[in-house]
Amino acid sequence: MKKNLTFVVLLVVAVFLLSCVSVYAVKISLMMWGGAVEEKEVRGYIAAFNQEYPDIQVEIIRPADYWPKLMSMMAAGTPPDVFYMGFPEFVKYHAMGTLLDLQSYVNADPTFNEKDFFPGLLSAFEDLRTGHLYGVAKDWSTYVVYYNKDMFKEAGLPTPNEMFGNGKWSWKDFLNVAQKLTKNGVYGVALDAGRWKIFPPQAGANWVQGINKVVVDTPEFAEGIQFNADLWLKYHVAPNMSEQAEMSPSDRFANQKAAMYICGRWKAMSYKDLNFDWDIAPLPYDKKMYTWVDLVAYCVAKDSRHPDAAWKLVRFLTGVEGQKLMAAAGHAIPSRRSVAYSPSFTNVLSDRGIHNTVHLMPYYQRMLVFNHWGEVWTAINRALESVWMGQKTAAGALEGAQKEIDQIMTEK
Amino acid sequence: MKSRRLSYKYQQWLWGYLFVFPAMFGFFFFMAYPMIMGALLSFSKWSGLGTPEWNGIANWVRMFHDHHFFKAVWNTIYYTIGILVTGVPLALLLAMLLNQKFLKGRNFFRAIYYLPVISMMVAVSMLWKWLLSPNHGLVNYFLGLVGIPKVNWLLDPHWAMPGLILMSIWKGTGFNMVIFLAGLQNIPKMYYEAAEIDGANKWHKFRYVTLPLLSPTTYFIVITTMIHSFQIFQQAYILTEGGPKEATTTIVYYVYKNAFNWFRMGYACSQAMLLLIILILATLFQQWLQKRWVFYG
Numbered sequence: 036m037k038k039n040l041t042f043v044v045l046l047v048v049a050v051f052l053l054s055c056v057s058v059y060a061v062k063i064s065l066m067m068w069g070g071a072v073e074e075k076e077v078r079g080y081i082a083a084f085n086q087e088y089p090d091i092q093v094e095i096i097r098p099a100d101y102w103p104k105l106m107s108m109m110a111a112g113t114p115p116d117v118f119y120m121g122f123p124e125f126v127k128y129h130a131m132g133t134l135l136d137l138q139s140y141v142n143a144d145p146t147f148n149e150k151d152f153f154p155g156l157l158s159a160f161e162d163l164r165t166g167h168l169y170g171v172a173k174d175w176s177t178y179v180v181y182y183n184k185d186m187f188k189e190a191g192l193p194t195p196n197e198m199f200g201n202g203k204w205s206w207k208d209f210l211n212v213a214q215k216l217t218k219n220g221v222y223g224v225a226l227d228a229g230r231w232k233i234f235p236p237q238a239g240a241n242w243v244q245g246i247n248k249v250v251v252d253t254p255e256f257a258e259g260i261q262f263n264a265d266l267w268l269k270y271h272v273a274p275n276m277s278e279q280a281e282m283s284p285s286d287r288f289a290n291q292k293a294a295m296y297i298c299g300r301w302k303a304m305s306y307k308d309l310n311f312d313w314d315i316a317p318l319p320y321d322k323k324m325y326t327w328v329d330l331v332a333y334c335v336a337k338d339s340r341h342p343d344a345a346w347k348l349v350r351f352l353t354g355v356e357g358q359k360l361m362a363a364a365g366h367a368i369p370s371r372r373s374v375a376y377s378p379s380f381t382n383v384l385s386d387r388g389i390h391n392t393v394h395l396m397p398y399y400q401r402m403l404v405f406n407h408w409g410e411v412w413t414a415i416n417r418a419l420e421s422v423w424m425g426q427k428t429a430a431g432a433l434e435g436a437q438k439e440i441d442q443i444m445t446e447k
Numbered sequence: 448m449k450s451r452r453l454s455y456k457y458q459q460w461l462w463g464y465l466f467v468f469p470a471m472f473g474f475f476f477f478m479a480y481p482m483i484m485g486a487l488l489s490f491s492k493w494s495g496l497g498t499p500e501w502n503g504i505a506n507w508v509r510m511f512h513d514h515h516f517f518k519a520v521w522n523t524i525y526y527t528i529g530i531l532v533t534g535v536p537l538a539l540l541l542a543m544l545l546n547q548k549f550l551k552g553r554n555f556f557r558a559i560y561y562l563p564v565i566s567m568m569v570a571v572s573m574l575w576k577w578l579l580s581p582n583h584g585l586v587n588y589f590l591g592l593v594g595i596p597k598v599n600w601l602l603d604p605h606w607a608m609p610g611l612i613l614m615s616i617w618k619g620t621g622f623n624m625v626i627f628l629a630g631l632q633n634i635p636k637m638y639y640e641a642a643e644i645d646g647a648n649k650w651h652k653f654r655y656v657t658l659p660l661l662s663p664t665t666y667f668i669v670i671t672t673m674i675h676s677f678q679i680f681q682q683a684y685i686l687t688e689g690g691p692k693e694a695t696t697t698i699v700y701y702v703y704k705n706a707f708n709w710f711r712m713g714y715a716c717s718q719a720m721l722l723l724i725i726l727i728l729a730t731l732f733q734q735w736l737q738k739r740w741v742f743y744g
Contacts, residue, residue, distance in 0.1 A: 102707055102708070103703075103706075103707040106495050106496065106707060109496050110495060110496055127494075127710055131494055131496045131497055131710075132496075132497065133496055276602055277581045277582065277599055277602050278582075280580065280581075280601065280602060281580050281581065281582055281583060407709070409704075409708040409709050409710075410708075410709045413704070413708075413709075417690075417692065417693065420690065420691055420692050421692070424602075424691075
């Protein structure tokens with residue numbers, strides 16, 4: 036009996052010790068969002084990383100609910116070593132002191148080449164005062180118009196790209212073709228109400244005026260919102276709210292029930308097997324040209340136990356080789372210009388000309404960040420609900436939203 | 448030797464505690480500790496990371512000025528009453544139906560009605576999103592057959608909550624039904640026989656035998672359903688994201704938004720504490736009320 040017990044104890048200890056000794060010297064974790072497809076791709080990048088750094092094991096975490104998971108892991112003192120970070124969220128996570136200052140690593144690395152990144156991408160993850168880097172942009176994406184080439188040809192209309200080339204792609208021109216294409220149960224354009232953020236700046240609104248100043252009760256802002264809502268309320272060229280809920284605008288385009296679709300460039304890969312001819316064009320413009328940029332970076336946790344190994348991973352994934360791997364997947368635009376303009380990216384779906392979106396970057400003036408991001412965004416969206424339903428005008432609804440925003444911004 | 452042995456009483460004590468230790472450990476570590484911490488944090492300003500700052504009753508004051516929170520409390524009460532008034536009688540009705548001897552395939556139907564209970568909420572929500580869809584949904588189709596005009600279920604602030612209640616009843620009634628069934632089968636036949644001899648009809652038997660003898664079960668169901676309903680979160684999170692126009696923003700959903708999206712963990716804690724207080728008060732009220740209608744035979 037006693038012998039048996041000793042044996043069991045020894046066995047347990049042995050197993051425990053064995054599990055500690057592994058072929059890897061260091062084990063770090065990488066937390067990501069996205070679907071199973073993206074995870075498979077990331078596994079591919081990690082495999083390439085391990086060819087260069089065989090002694091660093093990377094565990095991938097892909098939780099169902101990203102932000103609560105990240106926060107609870109940080110609160111527990113066991114954050115993932117490397118993780119995705121959006122630029123609006125960055126402000127808060129940096130303010131809470133959860134991110135590692137990467138500037139010394141960048142300074143010590145002569146091959147990092149900051150100039151290779153698209154302008155603005157690195158500065159989005161800098162500390163405003165010291166200018167130190169707290170995250171490295173991995174990729175970005177922007178909003179575009181997808182259009183069904185066959186439908187344009189059938190209607191005898193010039194394509195959006197041609198119209199843009201001829202300088203005739205204003206809201207009016209856009210609306211005009213949308214009206215011509217709306218017939219027989221097919222809408223001229225499909226878009227989600229949640230994508231309103233592209234319109235107010237096109238109408239000339241300068242709505243984010245500072246880290247604590249968000250102004251939405253201006254005529255320009257209202258004009259942009261009203262244009263968006265009127266696409267279905269007044270002109271009936273786009274599916275209204277209940278139709279959007281019934282069939283997502285994305286599916287509507289894919290099923291040829293809409294001739295145009297406004298969305299991020301990232302949709303392109305899921306459309307690549309559609310059985311009709313489609314292409315991508317820039318967004319229409321009003322007073323100015325504008326597009327929104329979505330941007331994601333890799334950050335390292337301040338409490339990471341292996342910051343050096345974590346940096347090596349970040350450096351690899353945002354380095355030329357890592358970016359080339361990512362470019363081939365085609366979901367987003369690489370953050371390094373040398374890669375974005377190289378064949379590894381331009382050859383992806385080259386017949387759709389999606390790499391042209393690279394040139395849209397200058398129309399994004401600057402990254403819009405402000406305090407209380409989530410709450411302010413909720414306040415605006417809540418107010419706009421009545422606009423989308425046609426119960427209030429944009430100007431009326433935004434007045435209420437402004438009061439709420441001012442209230443939120445007074446809080447520390 | 449004998450003197451070194453523990454006394455019988457002490458031994459009993461020791462073994463007793465050893466046996467309850469796992470449960471006690473779980474309770475203190477996973478229930479009592481978080482609860483006490485939550486209560487303390489409700490008096491602090493805390494983003495969820497870093498050190499909480501003591502800020503007295505500021506969160507509680509803020510809560511009583513926050514009309515979004517009031518809306519959430521009202522929505523939660525609306526939902527709870529909706530479930531109690533419609534879901535519980537429906538569960539009783541189903542239980543009585545499936546308790547009939549003449550019904551063929553009773554077990555099959557019992558299984559069918561219980562199926563939604565063990566289905567995943569995400570899958571169920573996706574299904575109901577489609578069922579409640581305004582133009583192609585099955586619910587509107589059947590309403591249309593009896594001449595009721597289309598309802599814009601999840602997009603209309605007046606109908607979103609009833610839509611949620613409808614789904615939750617479909618999802619949860621099977622559970623209450625099983626408990627009612629057990630309660631019904633516990634009622635001795637002799638009472639019905641006695642009633643019959645006295646000339647009671649079906650309604651009398653239900654009103655004066657079934658209902659009183661079932662009242663402990665009903666009491667249990669009302670309490671647990673109430674507590675569950677007050678904590679409604681998943682449906683609002685998956686199906687409507689609290690909208691439209693906050694019509695389905697419930698207390699727990701608002702707590703979640705504050706804690707994880709808006710970095711107001713301290714404020715979220717005070718809301719959660721208020722929910723706890725509401726639940727305790729409601730349960731005490733029920734306990735007081737039960738003396739008047741619950742009959743332990």
